[in-house]
Amino acid sequence: MLSESVTQESDFHVMYVDNDPERSFDFYQAFSKMVHLTTVTSRAEAIMRLQAGEAVDLVVINDALGGLKFLNTVDTNQIHYAFSTMLLSADAETDINIQSEGRPTIDVFPLEFDEAALRNRLTYLIRRKKYNEIGHELESAKNQRIPIGKRLFDIILSFGLLLAISPILIVVAILIRLDSKGPIFYKSRRIGMGYKLFDMYKFRTMRTGADKLIAGMASQNMYKSAQPEQAPDELCEACRLANTDCQRPLFQDNMQVCEIQIQRLRHSKAMFMKFKEDPRVTRLGKFLRNTSIDELPQFINILKGDMSFVGNRPLPPYEAEKLTTTAYARRFAAPAGLTGLWQVTKRGKAGVSDQERIQLDALYAKTYSFKTDLIILIRTVKAVFQKENV
Numbered sequence: 259m260l261s262e263s264v265t266q267e268s269d270f271h272v273m274y275v276d277n278d279p280e281r282s283f284d285f286y287q288a289f290s291k292m293v294h295l296t297t298v299t300s301r302a303e304a305i306m307r308l309q310a311g312e313a314v315d316l317v318v319i320n321d322a323l324g325g326l327k328f329l330n331t332v333d334t335n336q337i338h339y340a341f342s343t344m345l346l347s348a349d350a351e352t353d354i355n356i357q358s359e360g361r362p363t364i365d366v367f368p369l370e371f372d373e374a375a376l377r378n379r380l381t382y383l384i385r386r387k388k389y390n391e392i393g394h395e396l397e398s399a400k401n402q403r404i405p406i407g408k409r410l411f412d413i414i415l416s417f418g419l420l421l422a423i424s425p426i427l428i429v430v431a432i433l434i435r436l437d438s439k440g441p442i443f444y445k446s447r448r449i450g451m452g453y454k455l456f457d458m459y460k461f462r463t464m465r466t467g468a469d470k471l472i473a474g475m476a477s478q479n480m481y482k483s484a485q486p487e488q489a490p491d492e493l494c495e496a497c498r499l500a501n502t503d504c505q506r507p508l509f510q511d512n513m514q515v516c517e518i519q520i521q522r523l524r525h526s527k528a529m530f531m532k533f534k535e536d537p538r539v540t541r542l543g544k545f546l547r548n549t550s551i552d553e554l555p556q557f558i559n560i561l562k563g564d565m566s567f568v569g570n571r572p573l574p575p576y577e578a579e580k581l582t583t584t585a586y587a588r589r590f591a592a593p594a595g596l597t598g599l600w601q602v603t604k605r606g607k608a609g610v611s612d613q614e615r616i617q618l619d620a621l622y623a624k625t626y627s628f629k630t631d632l633i634i635l636i637r638t639v640k641a642v643f644q645k646e647n648v
Contacts, residue, residue, distance in 0.1 A: 270294065270315050270316070270380075270383070270384045270387060271294045271296070271314050271315045271316070272289070272293045272294065272315065272316045272317075272318060272380075273296045273298060273307065273312075273316070273317045274286070274296070274297045274318045275298050275300070275304045275317065275318065275319040276299070276320040276323070276346075277299045285297070288377075289376075289377070292380060292384075293316075293380065296312075300323065301319070301324050304317065304319065304328065305328070305335070309335065314341045315341055315383070316341055316342045316343070316380075316383060318343075318344040318346065319345060319346065320369065321348075321350070322348070325343070325345040328343075329343060329364070342364070342383060343364045344364075344365045344366075345364065345365070345366050345367070346371065347366060347367075347369060348368070348370075350368055350369075351366075351368065402454075402591070403451075404451065404566055408566060408593070408628070408631070409566075411567070412560050412561075412566050412567055415567065416558075416561040417561055419557055420558070420561065423554060427554060430461055430546070430551060430554075434542060437541060437542040437543075438465060438540045440466040442462060443459050443460065443555055444459070444460045444461070444464070445457045445458070445459055446574065447575060448573065448574060448594070449572060449574070449578035449590070450565060450594030451592065451593045451594055453590055455575070456559070456564040456572075457564075458556065458565070458572055459555040459556060459558055460552050460555055460556065461546055461552045463539055463540060463544070463547055464539055464540065465540060553596060557596075564594065565594045565596060566593040566594065566595050567595060567596050567597065567631070567635060568593075568595045568596070568597055568598055568630075568631040568634050568635060569592050569593035569594050569596075569598055569622070569626075570590075570592050570593075570594060570595060570598050570622060570623065571595065571598060571600065571601070571619075572594035572595075578590075588619075588623055589619035589620050589622075589623055591623040592623035592626055597634060597635070597638040598634065599618050599619070600615055600619060600622075601638065602638055603618060
């Protein structure tokens with residue numbers, strides 16, 4: 259948590275919009291020492307102040323006063339939209355970073371919010387503003403590099419291994435040609451350290467056109483989130499109990515759906531995909547995967563500097579784009595790796611959740627060292643000789 263002096267120096271301006279004096283007073287007591295706080299009692303007054311050019315970094319508004327109408331009015335009147343918005347809704351669960359590309363952040367918190375959670379979110383928004391002002395985030399992303407000692411180790415070891423195993427690489431290439439139609443190598447776009455995009459190489463283990471089959475195989479996904487996916491009802495529980503029409507309607511594919519139900523459905527979806535007994539895999543491909551021989555061409559990526567021997571697994575763009583919030587993005591502060599902490603602790607175990615994988619990735623990014631890398635490498639060598647049907 260930022261100290262009071264730091265937060266005040268941040269010059270972070272919050273406008274709190276609520277017509278309940280008691281809630282306004284409680285909010286002021288909780289956060290006035292952390293930010294420059296202005297309280298207003300209506301949506302109209304908030305709009306008037308914004309039109310007058312009042313400097314605001316965050317608008318916190320009781321959704322009962324018309325949070326979505328407030329945002330629509332801002333757009334309609336072409337008010338300079340550089341501030342973030344936080345909706346406090348009686349029926350909502352905490353949901354951060356709801357935004358379209360290039361648009362300011364919109365957060366949703368319960369009306370009876372957890373003070374510590376909201377304080378943590380404010381701390382992040384304050385820090386983000388400071389980083390943006392000094393160009394910290396851009397420079398940090400551009401300057402992220404694998405540590406020199408780790409990089410030298412990668413170059414020497416990958417070059418030596420490529421020379422030593424070159425006969426094996428040639429034999430595997432011939433077998434792949436004989437086993438099934440298609441190219442010898444599979445090249446896929448991946449996101450590595452600092453969200454850098456690169457081509458990752460593997461021996462091809464699937465039939466050509468396998469990516470087109472993935473949409474119909476979601477039920478076999480090993481990385482299931484904690485809550486089962488359910489189709490959203492037309493009304494959420496709160497609206498049904500109140501016997502009213504939907505109070506937070508959205509339109510999707512020309513159908514009306516409940517915003518709260520859609521948010522819950524989104525939380526229930528897994529962010530990673532991997533399968534047991536994958537029918538897309540060729541006969542030779544199954545052997546190559548079980549022995550990890552399919553990953554040998556990644557020594558080329560390591561030699562080039564795209565990856566390291568030990569790190570977090572590089573993700574496809576469609577998975578990486580879902581991990582852009584603060585807690586999730588921390589995993590990209592570590593190098594992309596051929597093996598890593600997650601692979602030697604959870605690989606091959608059924609029921610692995612998104613959160614477990616993200617937490618292990620973030621833990622490695624925070625604590626990796628030459629010693630931990632050696633331990634992971636040793637455990638990986640042992641695992642290579644164990645049959646895992648994943």
